[in-house]
Amino acid sequence: MHYLYLKAGLILGPSLGILEKEKTMLFPYGSQDTLATIASLGYMLFVFENGVKMDFSMITRTGKQGWIIAIVGLLFPLVIGYSSVETISKLANQGSLDELHSTVVILMTQNMTSFAVIASVLNDLQILNSELGRLALSSALVGDTLSNILVVASAALDTRKVNARGINLVLLFAVIIIIFFVYRPSMFLVIEHTPEGQEVKDIYINVIIGVLFVLGWSSMLFNIEFILLPFLYGLATPDGPPLGSSLVKRIHTFGLEFLTPIFITTCAMKMNYSLVEFRSPMFIGTVLMILMAHLLKIISYAAPSLYFKLSLKDAVSLALLLDCKGVVEVAMYSSALDKRVTKKFTLQTSFTNSDSLLDFFISSSARTTQSRESKWLLS
Amino acid sequence: MEVDTLFASINQINVSDHTAKCGVCLKTPPNIASDGLWGNHGTEGSPLKSSMPIFLLQVILIYTVTRTLNYPLKKLGFPAIFSQLMVSFVIKIVIES
Numbered sequence: 001m002h003y004l005y006l007k008a009g010l011i012l013g014p015s016l017g018i019l020e021k022e023k024t025m026l027f028p029y030g031s032q033d034t035l036a037t038i039a040s041l042g043y044m045l046f047v048f049e050n051g052v053k054m055d056f057s058m059i060t061r062t063g064k065q066g067w068i069i070a071i072v073g074l075l076f077p078l079v080i081g082y083s084s085v086e087t088i089s090k091l092a093n094q095g096s097l098d099e100l101h102s103t104v105v106i107l108m109t110q111n112m113t114s115f116a117v118i119a120s121v122l123n124d125l126q127i128l129n130s131e132l133g134r135l136a137l138s139s140a141l142v143g144d145t146l147s148n149i150l151v152v153a154s155a156a157l158d159t160r161k162v163n164a165r166g167i168n169l170v171l172l173f174a175v176i177i178i179i180f181f182v183y184r185p186s187m188f189l190v191i192e193h194t195p196e197g198q199e200v201k202d203i204y205i206n207v208i209i210g211v212l213f214v215l216g217w218s219s220m221l222f223n224i225e226f227i228l229l230p231f232l233y234g235l236a237t238p239d240g241p242p243l244g245s246s247l248v249k250r251i252h253t254f255g256l257e258f259l260t261p262i263f264i265t266t267c268a269m270k271m272n273y274s275l276v277e278f279r280s281p282m283f284i285g286t287v288l289m290i291l292m293a294h295l296l297k298i299i300s301y302a303a304p305s306l307y308f309k310l311s312l313k314d315a316v317s318l319a320l321l322l323d324c325k326g327v328v329e330v331a332m333y334s335s336a337l338d339k340r341v342t343k344k345f346t347l348q349t350s351f352t353n354s355d356s357l358l359d360f361f362i363s364s365s366a367r368t369t370q371s372r373e374s375k376w377l378l379s
Numbered sequence: 380m381e382v383d384t385l386f387a388s389i390n391q392i393n394v395s396d397h398t399a400k401c402g403v404c405l406k407t408p409p410n411i412a413s414d415g416l417w418g419n420h421g422t423e424g425s426p427l428k429s430s431m432p433i434f435l436l437q438v439i440l441i442y443t444v445t446r447t448l449n450y451p452l453k454k455l456g457f458p459a460i461f462s463q464l465m466v467s468f469v470i471k472i473v474i475e476s
Contacts, residue, residue: 030385031433261445261463262438268467326460
């Protein structure tokens with residue numbers, strides 16, 4: 001069997017055995033590029049909107065608890081994972097070190113804490129305004145910012161892209177500094193000049209959205225993830241009325257409700273189930289690795305929460321909440337697949353598969369714990 | 380080789396076990412809008428060979444399946460991302476059968 005895919009990534013790709021049977025009438029070869037491109041645009045809007053919604057004053061309200069839980073939960077698994085990355089990779093790949101980079105990708109992705117995912121889970125559970133919800137949100141905020149910094153650093157210091165690495169790095173940091181020290185104060189000026197109770201003028205909104213696309217484009221120029229600069233840009237945009245709320249209002253329906261589900265579906269369609277051998281040591285090794293990563297993450301979130309005198313049940317629910325994986329991780333796997341960071345793409349897709357199932361179990365267990373708790377609180 | 384494609388022809392180069400590169404032959408200007416179902420241009424301008432109608436069809440398919448799946452799954456307490464991931468299973472099963 002031959003598996004053909006374009007560089008942009010075939011959406012309905014490998015497991016359909018494209019070029020073999022005439023069963024892809026709805027997804028003919030070549031049509032996937034259009035869908036994937038437009039859906040990625042939706043993902044960019046999604047990430048930007050989440051950046052806008054993030055509110056840094058939330059951290060100061062919960063105090064240093066959020067900081068410490070997030071830092072321990074992020075760094076502890078990272079240190080353990082990276083110090084044993086070669087051993088893990090050998091175990092999962094039958095003694096060869098060929099797949100070292102894909103192991104690193106999995107560890108990195110497992111280790112991410114994403115604000116967008118956790119905020120949406122909290123929103124689903126309707127505990128955004130509870131004590132635990134606020135703590136989880138602020139830890140997620142710190143964790144997300146830190147893991148993004150790590151991603152920027154690791155992308156910039158990637159040894160495989162030696163040429164023009166320095167200039168990329170310098171330009172990237174120049175852009176980030178401009179975003180935070182020129183753009184952000186000027187947005188506060190805009191807010192000051194807006195009369196009380198009115199919305200910001202349309203021209204500002206249009207300029208912001210225009211710059212958003214420019215930043216997505218320039219992320220690709222700097223050879224980093226195309227969502228990274230849009231995310232930082234959203235972070236620098238002041239949230240709440242009058243500016244942030246009216247931005248969110250305009251982007252939300254099209255980006256978040258319409259294009260993002262399509263993006264997730266296109267990512268998930270890259271999975272290849274037909275090539276997964278459930279009994280191969282590689283598969284078992286990777287599944288064990290993922291389980292271990294989750295366990296480590298939960299423990300390292302629960303331990304500092306226990307230290308802060310949270311009850312065991314609260315600590316475990318907080319850890320489960322912060323361990324949730326979602327859109328962002330799916331997108332990360334998918335882009336790693338497209339960039340051929342991972343050679344064994346069939347296996348990599350099975351990671352996404354098992355991972356998302358696991359995430360479901362975790363989020364559902366978090367849900368049951370939470371609902372039981374909220375029932376207790378109500379009664 | 381029977382294949383549904385938007386390209387004029389596809390040539391395989393560099394075929395290995397897991398990956399293959401292929402050179403595709405594009406007709407310019409590409410068919411973006413179609414000539415309609417009853418157009419006079421053979422298969423070239425048919426809706427299923429033009430990028431805009433096929434894109435819209437895919438969007439409609441994914442959107443409706445997501446929303447249909449989301450409704451019962453939400454009642455059962457599944458998060459939204461779960462139904463979005465399940466859509467790919469459903470579509471694959473439907474297309475493959």
